[in-house]
Structure formats: C-alpha cells, structure tokens
Amino acid sequence: MGFVTFIGRRIFQSIFVLLGLSILIFIIARIMPGDPARVAMGARAPDWVVENLREQMHLNDPLPVQYGYWLRDALQGDFGISLFTRRNVADDVREFLPASLELVFTSGIIAGVVGISLGAISARYKDTWIDGVLRMFSYFGVVTPAFVFAILFLLLFGLALQWLPPIGRLSDGIPKPPVITGMITVDALLAGQFATFWDAFKHLLMPALALSMGALAQEARITRSSMADNLSKDYIAAERALGIPERVIMSRFLLKPSLIPTISVFALDFAAGLSNAFLVELIFNWPGLSRYGMNAMLRKDLNAISAVILILGITFTIANIVVDLVVGALDPRIRLSAERSE
Amino acid sequence: MDDAPLLEIKDLHVHFHVYGGILRVLDGVSFVVHRGEKVGLVGETGCGKTTTMKATLRVLPMPPARIPGGQILFQGQDLLKMRDDRLRRVRGRGISMIFQDPTAALNPVFTIGQQIRAVVRHSTEKRLSRSQIHDRMIQPIREVALPDPERMLGSYPIQLSGGMRQRVCIAMALVADPKLLIADEPGTSLDVTIQDQILRLLGRLVEEKDLSVILITHTLGIVRQLTDRVYVMYAGTMVEVAGTEELFRNPLHPYTHGLMEAVPRLTGGGVSDGIPGRIPNYLHPPPGCRFHPRCPHVMDVCRQEKPGFYRVSGDHEVACFLYRDKERSA
Numbered sequence: 001m002g003f004v005t006f007i008g009r010r011i012f013q014s015i016f017v018l019l020g021l022s023i024l025i026f027i028i029a030r031i032m033p034g035d036p037a038r039v040a041m042g043a044r045a046p047d048w049v050v051e052n053l054r055e056q057m058h059l060n061d062p063l064p065v066q067y068g069y070w071l072r073d074a075l076q077g078d079f080g081i082s083l084f085t086r087r088n089v090a091d092d093v094r095e096f097l098p099a100s101l102e103l104v105f106t107s108g109i110i111a112g113v114v115g116i117s118l119g120a121i122s123a124r125y126k127d128t129w130i131d132g133v134l135r136m137f138s139y140f141g142v143v144t145p146a147f148v149f150a151i152l153f154l155l156l157f158g159l160a161l162q163w164l165p166p167i168g169r170l171s172d173g174i175p176k177p178p179v180i181t182g183m184i185t186v187d188a189l190l191a192g193q194f195a196t197f198w199d200a201f202k203h204l205l206m207p208a209l210a211l212s213m214g215a216l217a218q219e220a221r222i223t224r225s226s227m228a229d230n231l232s233k234d235y236i237a238a239e240r241a242l243g244i245p246e247r248v249i250m251s252r253f254l255l256k257p258s259l260i261p262t263i264s265v266f267a268l269d270f271a272a273g274l275s276n277a278f279l280v281e282l283i284f285n286w287p288g289l290s291r292y293g294m295n296a297m298l299r300k301d302l303n304a305i306s307a308v309i310l311i312l313g314i315t316f317t318i319a320n321i322v323v324d325l326v327v328g329a330l331d332p333r334i335r336l337s338a339e340r341s342e
Numbered sequence: 343m344d345d346a347p348l349l350e351i352k353d354l355h356v357h358f359h360v361y362g363g364i365l366r367v368l369d370g371v372s373f374v375v376h377r378g379e380k381v382g383l384v385g386e387t388g389c390g391k392t393t394t395m396k397a398t399l400r401v402l403p404m405p406p407a408r409i410p411g412g413q414i415l416f417q418g419q420d421l422l423k424m425r426d427d428r429l430r431r432v433r434g435r436g437i438s439m440i441f442q443d444p445t446a447a448l449n450p451v452f453t454i455g456q457q458i459r460a461v462v463r464h465s466t467e468k469r470l471s472r473s474q475i476h477d478r479m480i481q482p483i484r485e486v487a488l489p490d491p492e493r494m495l496g497s498y499p500i501q502l503s504g505g506m507r508q509r510v511c512i513a514m515a516l517v518a519d520p521k522l523l524i525a526d527e528p529g530t531s532l533d534v535t536i537q538d539q540i541l542r543l544l545g546r547l548v549e550e551k552d553l554s555v556i557l558i559t560h561t562l563g564i565v566r567q568l569t570d571r572v573y574v575m576y577a578g579t580m581v582e583v584a585g586t587e588e589l590f591r592n593p594l595h596p597y598t599h600g601l602m603e604a605v606p607r608l609t610g611g612g613v614s615d616g617i618p619g620r621i622p623n624y625l626h627p628p629p630g631c632r633f634h635p636r637c638p639h640v641m642d643v644c645r646q647e648k649p650g651f652y653r654v655s656g657d658h659e660v661a662c663f664l665y666r667d668k669e670r671s672a
C-alpha cells in the first residue's frame with residue numbers, strides 16, 4: 001500500500017514539474033524575436049489583418065492572461081496551427097509521434113536486451129580478451145554519435161549488402177494496415193497482416209539499431225561495472241560457499257542487484273532517444289516527431305516547438321516514474337523505506 | 343579418531359593484486375583440523391583469518407586475490423586443484439561457513455526464503471519435492487530458534503535485526519549438514535548480550551550435531567570455552583598452536599603474550615593495548631619474522647630469517663627463534 005502512495009506522490013510532483021516546464025515553454029515562445037501574428041500572415045499581409053489576428057491570438061493581453069489561454073488550449077491538445085505544415089499541430093503530432101515511438105521502443109528493447117547481455121558477459125569474463133573486446137566495443141559505442149552508425153549501417157546493410165530496405169517505413173505496394181496505434185508493426189500484427197509486419201519490421205530494424213547503439217553501449221558498461229563491483233561482495237562469496245552453482249549466482253543472485261543502476265539509466269536513455277532521433281529519422285527518411293520538431297525549430301514554428309517540447313517533457317516524466325517503479329520492485333530497501341516513511 | 347586430518351592447509355600463500363602493488367597477505371600458512379575437533383583461530387583484525395578461510399573454500403574475489411602457492415587438503419583431496427563442479431559439492435556439504443558480517447553476507451534484494459531455498463535445492467543432487475524443500479528450509483530456521491519461521495521466509499534482510507540476520511546465516515550454513523563448520527567471528531557485529539546468545543546457540547548446535555569447527559575470533563576468552571586447540575595468527579603467518587588449556591597456561595610466542603594481556607580489557611578488539619605498534623603493511627612486509635618490528639625480544643636473526651615451527655612439547659608448536667634450541671622431537 002505504501003508503495004502505491006509513494007508512486008502516487010511522484011505522479012503528483014510530476015504535475016508541478018510539467019506545469020513549470022509549460023511556463024518555460026510559453027515564455028521562450030513569447031520572447032523569441034518576431035511577431036507570431038506577422039509570421040503567420042506573411043510579410044505582405046496588410047497591417048489591419050495582422051492586428052485582427054493579434055487580437056484573436058490574445059497577443060495584446062498581459063502575459064499571465066496569455067499563458068492562461070495557452071494552457072487551456074494546450075490541455076485540450078490544441079497547440080494551434082503549425083506555421084509550416086498549415087495543419088493543426090495536434091494532427092501533426094498524431095501522425096508523427098507513433099513513428100518515433102515505434103523507433104524508440106524498438107531501439108530501447110535492443111539496447112536493453114543486448115546491452116545488459118553484453119555487460120553480463122563482460123563481467124563474467126572480466127579481464128579476459130572477451131571482456132577487452134566488449135569494452136572496446138562499448139567505448140566506441142558511447143563516443144560515436146547515432147548518425148554515424150546510421151550512415152554506416154545504411155551504406156553497409158542497405159546499399160552494399162542490400163539486406164535491409166534503406167529508407168522509409170514500408171515498401172511500395174505493401175498495403176498499410178488500418179491505423180490503431182499508428183505504429184505500423186503493431187497495427188499490422190493486430191490486423192493479422194504478417195507480410196506487412198515483416199516488411200515494416202525490416203524497415204524499422206536499421207534505424208532502431210543505429211539509434212540504440214549509444215544506449216546499448218552505455219547499458220553494457222554500467223551492467224559490467226556494477227556486476228564486477230557486486231562480484232566481490234560478501235553475499236556472493238557466501239552463496240558460493242554454500243554450494244549454490246555459479247550459473248544460478250550469475251543469472252539470479254548477482255544479476256538482480258546489479259540491474260538496479262542499469263535500469264535507472266535505461267529509462268532515461270529511452271526518453272533521451274526520442275529527442276536524439278532526429279538525424280537518424282532524417283537519414284532513413286523516417287517520418288517521426290523528432291525530425292518534425294527539428295524542422296519546427298529551424299523554421300521558428302512556435303506552436304509546433306511548444307508541442308514537441310511538452311511531449312518530450314512528459315516522456316521524461318513518465319520515464320522517471322517508471323524508473324521509480326522498477327527500481328522499487330527490484331530493491332526492497334527502497335520500497336520498504338518508502339513504506340516506512342508513510 | 344581417524345588419523346588423516348579432515349582439513350589440512352599446507353604452506354598457503356595469498357596475494358592481493360591492487361592498484362599500487364601486490365599485498366602479500368598470507369605468507370605460508372599451515373593449519374590442521376582433525377575429525378570432530380574444535381579449533382580456534384585468533385589474531386588481531388587484519389591478520390588474515392578471514393582470508394585464510396575464504397581461500398579454503400575458494401571464494402576469495404579473484405581478481406584481486408591470487409593463490410600463488412599452497413595446498414588445501416580436505417579429506418585428502420586438494421581443493422585448490424579440484425574441478426569446479428566437484429568443489430561445489432564440497433561447499434556447504436563438506437565445509438560450510440558463517441561469514442563475519444551477517445548483513446554483508448545476505449543478498450539485500452532477495453527474501454530470506456529465496457536465499458535459503460536456493461541453498462536447499464543445491465544441497466543435494468536429488469530432486470526434492472516441494473514439501474521436502476519446504477521442510478528442509480524450515481528445520482534449520484527452527485534450530486537456530488528464530489521466531490515465526492513462515493514470516494521469516496518472506497522477509498528481506500533489511501527487515502530483520504542484526505541478531506536475527508546472524509541466526510539466518512547460521513541456519514543457512516547448517517542446511518546441508520556439513521562436516522566442518524567455519525564460524526568467522528560470530529556475533530562480533532552485535533552487542534554483547536546478543537553475541538553471548540549467539541555463541542551459546544552455536545556451542546549447543548556444534549555439540550548436538552557433532553561438527554568439526556573452526557572458530558575465528560580476535561578475543562581469546564571465547565576460544566577458551568569452545569575449542570580444543572588454538573592457532574594464533576599474526577600478519578599472515580601462524581605463530582603458535584597448542585591445546586587450548588596448554589596455550590592459556592603456557593603461552594610462548596611474544597605475540598601470544600601480548601594477546602593474553604589484551605584479553606581482560608573489556609574494550610574487546612584492541613589487541614594493540616597489549617603490544618605497541620600495529621600490523622605491518624602488506625605491500626612491504628618486514629623481512630624475516632613479520633613480528634620483529636613489534637617484538638620486545640627481537641634478535642639479529644629475526645630480521646633476516648623466517649622462523650620455522652619449533653615443537654616445544656606434545657602438540658605445542660611455536661614459530662619463534664627464542665625456542666629454536668628448546669625443540670623436542672614428539
């Protein structure tokens with residue numbers, strides 16, 4: 001029961017964090033140089049038309065009042081019109097966000113599964129050549145930006161070997177599944193269209209892999225070092241001394257305590273993936289939110305910028321709550337102290 | 343009593359390779375436990391008692407530890423050369439160990455039940471039924487007089503008191519019915535009354551189960567009640583061994599004298615009260631007798647040569663040049 005309250009309280013706190021973020025977004029949007037109404041109508045629109053729009057957009061009201069209007073609309077999912085796509089920002093988000101989420105989820109799964117496995121292998125064979133190779137690999141993974149991997153994979157798997165389709169989400173001539181989640185692989189599975197799923201999955205694999213490399217390497221490093229740390233703890237010596245087999249110790253009694261720092265970083269990496277995806281999305285022509293947000297920034301498309309930043313903020317907030325939940329589930333010390341402090 | 347020792351450690355060396363060099367901690371330790379014997383191992387903190395016992399079960403963290411030399415014969419077989427799967431069957435069943443700090447020795451993120459269950463499952467090659475597993479989990483918990491066993495199994499270590507954690511560690515060490523039990527400073531981390539209860543419990547269990555025991559402690563008083571024979575250790579070397587009564591009546595090594603003087607003080611731990619100075623640095627241990635910088639009787643030879651063990655009477659041996667000429671053949 002105490003743990004539920006603990007999480008409830010974290011969600012409650014998060015609401016204030018998000019409110020703060022919204023104020024920040026609003027202020028930045030308003031102090032950016034240029035008159036939003038003028039930008040919206042174009043340089044040649046007559047002054048009275050622009051003035052009408054200013055009135056309509058509440059731009060003549062005091063800032064706190066403007067914020068009130070802005071927040072009311074934002075809460076209803078109304079971020080106004082994108083100056084670039086000339087559509088509702090909300091519609092744009094609905095279109096582009098699922099593509100990004102699909103990418104980030106897949107890369108998160110790859111990073112988690114592969115990263116933790118590599119880290120565990122590294123720790124198991126600590127200070128052997130296996131460990132050396134893996135550490136070298138993860139070192140490169142951490143220092144190399146995702147777009148370098150994107151270009152590398154594109155050239156290698158997409159163009160030279162032609163194993164995977166180089167760009168887009170689906171091949172020409174493959175029917176799109178009905179939109180349910182907006183993630184094509186998931187929708188295809190829900191609709192039972194396995195050929196479509198397979199095609200979409202192949203499109204997804206390369207960008208997801210490119211995006212996952214940094215987090216994957218980071219996971220591997222953290223898992224290795226926390227496992228190596230814990231390996232010299234007395235409880236491991238005690239478990240060995242009592243005749244528990246090495247494989248059980250490694251995969252259970254060492255893994256669980258060692259995953260706690262890994263998981264914390266993992267969720268944040270995941271959220272960061274959403275904002276780091278833009279070059280990967282650009283290179284693979286992936287119609288995602290990250291690319292959309294980057295374009296919006298380059299074009300000073302304030303409404304779109306506000307929406308994208310708020311979504312990123314919400315993602316980070318959710319990721320943080322998930323971290324608390326998972327770490328609490330793994331670590332009774334945290335869970336129990338949360339209960340005790342009730 | 344069978345003549346072949348149950349456990350025989352011969353000339354054991356242990357090094358720790360750390361940043362900055364090699365800590366040469368154990369420097370030729372030899373040690374014998376006969377069947378049914380209760381042996382004490384004393385010496386001040388840092389002298390290598392725990393290291394010797396962890397090396398025996400091959401549970402030292404490697405790296406940083408290395409064992410460059412020595413033999414550890416258990417029932418005639420060298421544990422240092424034994425294949426991992428066979429060694430695993432010796433652990434827990436042949437030799438079991440109660441670690442020094444019960445809080446550190448319990449995995450913080452698993453319940454007591456999960457930890458004991460794992461020990462029970464791997465304590466035999468037979469497949470146990472659920473109810474057999476449960477019985478074998480509950481029984482040792484009862485034996486160490488822990489209240490409410492079922493609830494105990496569902497608890498995490500953090501939910502238990504220090505005394506309860508210590509009892510859980512004892513229970514786990516008893517699961518597989520070991521022949522030899524190593525108890526590393528049982529109760530030291532607890533307050534005196536609880537430590538007393540723990541020691542009495544341990545003494546009772548050892549009698550009931552007729553275990554061979556190695557009892558590690560840095561206070562001689564405890565040894566006197568519970569053991570037949572005592573080894574005294576200093577800075578990674580054995581300096582004296584004798585029957586318990588003989589050692590108390592007739593301590594020979596200058597270091598043992600110091601220990602005896604430190605015993606009556608109620609402050610516990612601090613042996614340095616009796617002997618000025620402290621344990622040497624293992625990075626550059628003193629040549630010759632490792633005790634010579636602190637020894638009131640130091641001679642020239644002590645600075646150059648390492649003393650061998652001289653048998654002074656029946657089972658009383660001492661590693662000190664003062665007794666070189668008093669040696670008798672047994």
Ligand SMILES: Nc1ncnc2c1ncn2[C@@H]1O[C@H](COP(=O)(O)OP(=O)(O)O)[C@@H](O)[C@H]1O
Binds near residue numbers: 367385386390392
């Ligand atoms: N993992 C380790 N790494 C480095 N040094 C160690 C390690 N374990 C023990 N030592 C060193 O070995 C020496 C003996 O320690 P220990 O066996 O725990 O002594 P005791 O149990 O007699 O108090 C100490 O000086 C300690 O610093």
Ligand code: SF4
Binds near residue numbers: 597641
């Ligand atoms: S050998 Fe020498 S230095 Fe060592 S204890 Fe004996 S007298 Fe002292």
Ligand SMILES: [Mg+2]
Binds near residue numbers: 388391392442526
């Ligand atoms: Mg110790």
